[in-house]
Amino acid sequence: MRYKAIIAYDGKDFAGFQSQENQRTVQAEIEKVLTRLNSHEPVILQGSGRTDSGVHALAQVIHFDLKGVARDLERLRFALDTQTPEDIAVHSVEQVADDWHARFEPHEKIYEYLLENGRVRSPFKRHYQAFFRYRLDEKPMQEAMARLIGTHDFTGFTASGSSVDDKVRTITRAELIKTGEDSYKFIFRGNGFLYKQVRNMVGTVLKIGNGRMPVEQIDKILESKNRDLAGPTAAAEGLYLREVIYDK
């Protein structure tokens, strides 16, 4: 039987979502519990995509197969939620078709990036939002965000060494919200994001907001595909995978 689950995790103490030898990962921690629940036969789970080291998820989607009869879904959810470490939460479990696939099923993703722009960094948010001590002007940041919307080759915003060939992606929403006197939320929705793309876009928008880069450079980065023209990669602790939205 195949199951789909919606999970949240605090990325702080994980070397990312995907399993890597000798590293603490979200996938490995959940697979340990799934294997116990599967009479100790190994279970490999699939996520909708990876998240990097230190990046959080509010609603990552995974799927996995368990042998035997259909499980009681709330009991399965409770077992996964309480048997995984406390930096992983399991919000829901449902049964899906045997060929349903968290990654290959067409979907869009929403990422959020939380930023504190105050004078004093909150000790309580230091792992849960990024901190930028310097001046930020909202207007050029809003203009820069608007220029990211659309179908573009995002090569200039991905980390070098990425193994994906086709770097054309569509961003349908790029919104900057002032959530408080000293805080911002960046929201990106799209059909896929390249390695470190969101953090590179945020780092570039911050450089523009700080007046050290003109708004038009967004277009130049997209046209030239030149990573060197973009801003630095924004810190991982501000980034959240907010939602995975499957077609229909």
Add this chain to the structure above:
Amino acid sequence: MRYKAIIAYDGKDFAGFQSQENQRTVQAEIEKVLTRLNSHEPVILQGSGRTDSGVHALAQVIHFDLKGVARDLERLRFALDTQTPEDIAVHSVEQVADDWHARFEPHEKIYEYLLENGRVRSPFKRHYQAFFRYRLDEKPMQEAMARLIGTHDFTGFTASGSSVDDKVRTITRAELIKTGEDSYKFIFRGNGFLYKQVRNMVGTVLKIGNGRMPVEQIDKILESKNRDLAGPTAAAEGLYLREVIYDK
């Protein structure tokens, strides 16, 4: 010169506020920096009171003396804020009279206790609010909170082994606010709180909210001064020293 500072700290990785040998404490971390700023002559700071291991502060007040001429206050604040570890923040520094004392100057304190009462514990809040998985009825909790207001001998709500003789304290505000579908904030204001008093009051109110203790037991605990009649000590991670309010 004497200075007063308002500081915040994430209590998670501290063995409380007050210095203890071979333990990481807020006081010791700040004193290390103050001593550097005082030409390496040791500085002892005074807080408005202690907070226990794991308890947070949004606005703890301290005072300390630095030799030499009056310092530039924003430079002093910035030095303290940036040279202390990132789980301590320094919000303000001002100069005060040489006999001003953070603890002995008459004051009231406000404590807040944050509680999540959901089905799934948020990974992001696990160190910053307490979690209670079981049913809570708001009405009896509100009634219990109201009975705590006033001048009482709070012996029944303090931990045994407390060294304070006079256990009469006045609570001027005890309020329960439903801050979300699954979350509560308890607010207590008073002229002083005994060791573990707030967490014992919260633990008792939760037991009442869960239907395992009648509301009237609050009065019995106050009258009998019997700690065994009260509920368990609520977890440290929900508790915040919110404000220290000095007279005039």
